[in-house]
Amino acid sequence: MSTVRTVLGDIRPEDLGVCDAHDHLFLRSPGLPGQELNDASAARAELEAFRAAGGAAVVQWTPYGMGRRAADLPLLSRAAGVHLICATGLHQAAHYVPELLDRLRGGLAGLFVDELTRGIGTSGVRAGLIKVAGGFHALDAHARWTMTAAAEAHRATGAPIAVHLELGTAALDVLDLLCGKLGVPGDRVILGHLNRSPDLVLQREAAASGCWLAFDGPSRAHHATDWRMPEAVRSLCEAGFGDRLLLGGDTVVAGARSVDGGPGMPYLLRRIRPRLVAELGAEQVDRILTANPARAFAVQGR
Template sequence: MSRVRTVLGDVAPGELGVCDAHDHLFLSSPKFRGQELEDAAAARAELMAFRAAGGAAVVQWTPYGMGRRAADLPVLSRATGVTLVCATGLHQAVHYAPELLDALHGRLAEVFVSELTDGIGTTGVRAGLIKVAGGFHAVDAHARWTMTAAAEAHHATGAPIAVHLELGTGALDVLDLLCGELGVPGDRVILGHLNRSPDPVTQREAAGAGCWLAFDGPSRAQHATDWRMPQSVRDLAEAGFGDRLLLGGDTVLAGARSVDGGPGMPYLLRRVRPRLVAELGAELVDRILSEHPGRAFGAEWG
């Protein structure tokens, strides 16, 4: 039976409720110095704001070595009533010190499996997905290493694999590797940031492979992608791929939180949802927010 692995234990997919399928409560990286998500009080306030807007669950894609603060997540989940899912995995090399990456060579899949099954460090929190990342219009050597380990961990556990597509590019190369060469079923792969490169041909081909398409934003750079997104989602639905869609907020920097003056997690429900309802109708949008995340992130855990 499929279950979603949350920070408070496994739950049935239908128990998630309205879900932000890609976001971050905590995140730190050498690339984002001075804008790290490190404030637990701000994370709690953001979750409360999301809850007040009608949200019930958040999937945090922050992977290994990027300040996940896994020990804080059960506390936040209980305090706010918002279900949380935590990630293992590894982002692009730019987000890590070289010595950390060197220490993981030869044991990356082992780390992923351990965090999915035994828990993250001594926290007792088990990860519920594997987050990896592609390169710009390519699968570079680092991405091939991390995706190979992710596929091995998937085959050992059943865990879904969520992929950061750099500026929304490289989706088909990622699928050639994960689903073709490495044998991961399409419906176990979630492609993030497809809205950042609104290519309808690529989006339809990716959906045709059976994977999940995550439209997560709003964009921090190319704002044309924001007004194109509803049309892209409608086109996919009209092409028969309405059952492959996910929505997320992807709050990466501290200034993007709603409690710090940015759009934050509530934006997904306050602004994105009504715009999509106008394009798709309430029934499909409700399924994208409430039904699809449970299917995408559920697994028959091995």
């Protein structure tokens, strides 16, 4: 039996609703000084704005050690009336101090399993996915370490693995490692940021593995997002991969929130959805926002 593991407990996949498949309510990194997402009031306002736009669920990809504030998520979920899914996992090494990574040597898979099954710290919140990251056109030793741990945790829990692709690159390297060498089924892998490298041939090749392709982070002027994403999504649908697509906002700094003057979570439904409806039709876009994430983020058989 498959369930979606939210911060308030497991729900039926069909109850997830319209889903922002990749976003952040809280996040901090040494690489983003002074731009932290760390304001619970702003997070609640952003969720309420997303709900008002027709949203029902948000998947927070913030992993271990990056300010997830897991204990705050159940209250926010209840207050805003939005399902939240929390991540375990580990980002690129640049987002951590070396001492923290040293402490995790030898026990990373166990940490992931604990957060997926027992809960994150004393919060009682169980993670619903594992987030890891690749590098620019390659996988370094850190990426291989974290992905190996993620594959082990997946086998123990059935949780999906979501992958940050640096500028949308190294998708096939990730699949060769996770699905080839490590044996993770393709439909348990979610590739993020495909929109940042709009290579239609590569995207179709990745989709053929059975993995999920997440088009996330709209309205970023230095990425090929809004203006080329519809073409990529249409191409994938025409090739028969419309059932493998996800959409997300990926709000990573405070200034990007809608309540702080940025596009934020509502932009996905306010601007991106109508643009894609014009390209694909309402029925296909509704599947991408509802049926697809319900399957992608299901924890299978646990």
